[in-house]
Amino acid sequence: MSTRNNTGTGKKDLGEVIVITSGKGGVGKTTTTASLGAALALRGQRVLVIDADIGLRNLDVILGLENRIVFNIVDVAKKICKPAQAIIKSKKSNNLYLLPASQTDDKDVIDEAEVRYVLEQFRREFHYILVDSPAGIEQGFRNACAGAESAIVVTTPEVSAIRDADRVVGLLSSKGIESRLIINRIDFEMVRKGDMLSVRDVQDILGVEILGVIERDEDIIKAANVGEPVVYNQKSKAGQAFTRIAARVCGEQIPVPTFDGGSLWSRITRKLGVNA
Amino acid sequence: MFKALKKKLFGESNESKELAKSRLHFVLVQDRTGLTNEEMAGFREEMVKVIEKYFVIDKEGFDIKYHRLADTTTLLINSPVIVRRSSSAAAAARAVVPEEPVEAEAAVASNI
Numbered sequence: 001m002s003t004r005n006n007t008g009t010g011k012k013d014l015g016e017v018i019v020i021t022s023g024k025g026g027v028g029k030t031t032t033t034a035s036l037g038a039a040l041a042l043r044g045q046r047v048l049v050i051d052a053d054i055g056l057r058n059l060d061v062i063l064g065l066e067n068r069i070v071f072n073i074v075d076v077a078k079k080i081c082k083p084a085q086a087i088i089k090s091k092k093s094n095n096l097y098l099l100p101a102s103q104t105d106d107k108d109v110i111d112e113a114e115v116r117y118v119l120e121q122f123r124r125e126f127h128y129i130l131v132d133s134p135a136g137i138e139q140g141f142r143n144a145c146a147g148a149e150s151a152i153v154v155t156t157p158e159v160s161a162i163r164d165a166d167r168v169v170g171l172l173s174s175k176g177i178e179s180r181l182i183i184n185r186i187d188f189e190m191v192r193k194g195d196m197l198s199v200r201d202v203q204d205i206l207g208v209e210i211l212g213v214i215e216r217d218e219d220i221i222k223a224a225n226v227g228e229p230v231v232y233n234q235k236s237k238a239g240q241a242f243t244r245i246a247a248r249v250c251g252e253q254i255p256v257p258t259f260d261g262g263s264l265w266s267r268i269t270r271k272l273g274v275n276a
Numbered sequence: 277m278f279k280a281l282k283k284k285l286f287g288e289s290n291e292s293k294e295l296a297k298s299r300l301h302f303v304l305v306q307d308r309t310g311l312t313n314e315e316m317a318g319f320r321e322e323m324v325k326v327i328e329k330y331f332v333i334d335k336e337g338f339d340i341k342y343h344r345l346a347d348t349t350t351l352l353i354n355s356p357v358i359v360r361r362s363s364s365a366a367a368a369a370r371a372v373v374p375e376e377p378v379e380a381e382a383a384v385a386s387n388i
Contacts, residue, residue, distance in 0.1 A: 159296050163303050170308065194291035201293065205300055207343060 015048070015126040017119055018249075019148035019177070023164030025135030027156050028184040031220060031230070033132035034062040035238070036152075038229035039246030041095035045127040048087065050099045050118075052144035053134040054109060057101035063090055064227020065098050074102040076121060077114040083121035092232060097126070108139045112146035119147040128249070137171060145172065151179045152211060157186050157197040162205060169208055180211035182245065187216045188259040199258040210256050212245035214238050305342045308349070316340075323353060332358045 020033045030053075037049040050073060051059035060066045071086035076099070090096040099122070102109070122129060133144030145151070151172045155165040169179045183202055190196035203210050219236035223229060231242040244254050306316065320340060327333055337356035342349065 159300050159303075162300055163307065166304050167307060191293075194293050197293050197296055201297060205297070205304065 014123040015046075015129050016150075017123070017129045017131065017148045019131045019133055019144050019151045020154060021133035021141060021144060021151055021168055021172075022135065022154045022161070023137060023168040024155075024161045027154050027161050028182075028214070028220075029135075029154050030058045030062050030132055031224065032152065032154050032182055032184070032242075033059060033130050035229040035231045035242040036245055036249070037096055037128075037130050038090070038093065039231040039242045040128050040130075040249065041090070041093040042231065042243070043246055043250060044095065045250070046095050046097075046125065048097045048099060048122050048126045048129045050129060050131045051101035052115070052131050052140065054101045054105050054107050054140065054143075055103065056134065057103050059098060059132050060088075060100045061227060062224055063096075063098055063229065065090065065100075066227075069100045072100045072102040073118060074105050074109055076118050077110045083118075087122070092228065107134065107143070110143060111139075112143055115143045115146040137168065141168075141171075145175060145177060148177055151177050152182055153179045153208065154182045154184055155202065155206075156184050157191075157202055162197070162202060166206055169206060179208050181206060181208045182212045182214065183210065184214045185216045186213055191259065199256065211248055212241055213256055213258070214241045301341065305340065308342045324355075327355050331355070334358055 020029050020036070022029050030051075033049050037047045040047045049059060049063070051057050052073070053059070054074065057072075060069060065088050068088050071081040073086070075081045076083050076086045087097040087099050090098065099118075119129060131144050131148060134140035151168075153165050153168055153172070155161045165181070172179050181202070183199060186199065187196055191198045197205075199210060199213055215237045217230070217236055217238035219233055220230050220238050223233060223236075229242075230236055230239045231246075233239045234243070247254055305311075306313070309316070311319065320338070323340070324333070324335060324338055334356040337354070339354040341352040341354065343352055
């Protein structure tokens with residue numbers, strides 16, 4: 001799926017730009033951007049994560065970099081600073097950088113052409129550029145999509161989030177941007193009881209390739225509390241899930257876990273509390 | 277007793293996800309087609325009429341789905357046919373033909 005060629009075969013060596021979006025707010029876009037960025041960096045890829053949520057920046061706090069911000073995306077777009085002055089190296093990795101959003105401007109302070117200009121400043125330096133989109137489908141969303149080669153749409157297995165994801169997939173498709181889906185906060189116990197849409201249900205409804213599935217995990221909240229992407233905690237299910245997602249982004253073929261029901265025997269043993 | 281056991285093993289509840297699914301299908305058809313409730317109902321009614329001109333169908337099972345694939349969007353109209361109208365007398369005399377879902381597919385322009 002990923003067309004990126006990192007093998008240094010002499011092709012144009014420009015980073016791949018991926019927008020992380022969702023339509024609905026609060027489904028985990030920023031967490032996904034930070035964790036996927038960190039997971040790709042752990043694989044040795046040079047990664048820039050861009051916060052395109054101008055006015056409501058959050059990627060900086062998820063990465064624990066809020067006290068290091070000097071310049072931001074608007075400063076780069078308006079040529080107030082040099083591009084290299086605005087990016088901040090993460091605490092945990094030499095491969096992961098953040099370009100923060102401006103907190104004091106409106107979404108329409110920059111346009112799509114300016115976003116493309118910003119991306120061009122960094123595409124030679126990085127293998128992957130992940131753009132964290134604001135919620136909604138207005139100017140902020142359009143800005144975040146400008147220059148993106150593909151999209152990762154984050155949803156949860158809920159009616160409202162899936163409906164918005166569908167709308168966003170349609171809008172991206174009309175821009176010629178292909179979407180892959182991350183299903184966040186799934187609870188396989190609820191799926192088993194028939195009280196939550198399964199991975200297959202969501203895939204059938206949206207008709208989009210599933211890039212990954214992340215279980216509801218308290219470790220994500222703890223990671224956000226301390227400002228370290230959850231992927232550094234490889235004991236956590238979410239951390240492992242992001243590691244697998246990063247591998248898939250790099251083109252590795254790893255099956256997506258679905259846990260749709262399971263065998264009768266596994267249901268019985270689970271119910272009886274036996275860890276089979 | 278068996279029901280209770282089944283409930284315990286399969287966690288059988290009211291299966292709220294089935295309702296979630298059908299509600300999603302409903303809103304997504306609206307969102308994707310841009311048709312209003314009334315227009316959708318009108319479309320459905322007319323489709324049923326057209327098919328009923330030629331077939332006896334199970335209206336309960338009649339279903340319109342809107343599938344988006346990579347680069348095309350497809351309208352899937354699923355209409356269980358009970359028996360062909362033109363040969364209904366002959367068929368009834370033989371046996372009741374089991375419901376055979378007939379899927380009429382119409383490719384609709386992409387980029388909705």
